[in-house]
Amino acid sequence: MHMLHTNAVPTPLERAWISEHILVQPLKDLAVLDGGIETVRRTFDELKRKRQKLATDIDAHLALLSPVRRLPGDVLREIFVSSLPSTHNAIIADREAPLLLCHVCAGWRSIALTTPRLWSSLHVVVPNQSHLQNVVSLVKQWLVRSGVLPLSLSIAISVAVVDNPEEEVAADSRLLDLLV
Structure with a gap:
């Protein structure tokens, strides 16, 4: 058209x-x-x-069929220990060993939780009052998992303006008493 x-x-x-x-x-x-x-x-x-x-x-x-499934527990333990941070003490974070290893599978979690060397270093950041109870609980678990091994500890305490300094010092001292 x-x-x-x-x-x-x-x-x-x-x-x-x-x-x-x-x-x-x-x-x-x-x-x-x-x-x-x-x-x-x-x-x-x-x-x-x-x-x-x-x-x-x-x-x-x-x-x-993955080859890592056939590795004996003692070899996995050595690999796990080698995966720890080399520049600082381990932190309480799921993104880093040893906690990261606990999230892969039940077998790895079992091995990680029963390997005291994985838990013999710890960097603790003393939190504000609202998160302190959780941190104290996690640090207790961490210390139990380390068994009788010597510990490498580092602590970071942030200096913050608080409404009630006496309460903050008392809360911090609970964590410090646990670590001592």
Whole structure:
């Protein structure tokens, strides 16, 4: 049609011709193609779901074959000890050994919790009053896990403006008494 891609306005007769003759088959073809695309999309989504399930199953089985699963406990203990920070005492943080090792799997957690050398160094940051009880509890657990090994301790006490200095000193002393 000569008016395509122009700003021309079709007459009422031309509009009727376009609607009744020119667009009828292309609209049907477009609907068929849209249906085909939707069918392919559903098929694709289903294939992706099946692939993800299969890949997950394969990964789980490959994990069973991992060489680290065959390492004896004493070798894992040495590797764990080697993973401790070398530039500072261990901190109470999930992102760093030894706590990080406890989050890998139940087997590693068991080995880590029964390896006193992992717990024989500790850097304690004396927190504000609201977090002190949690820190005291974690430090107690840490010290129990270290067994009878000599400890390497470092302590950071932040100097902060407090409303009641006597309460703050008493709270800090609970932690310091535990460490002493």
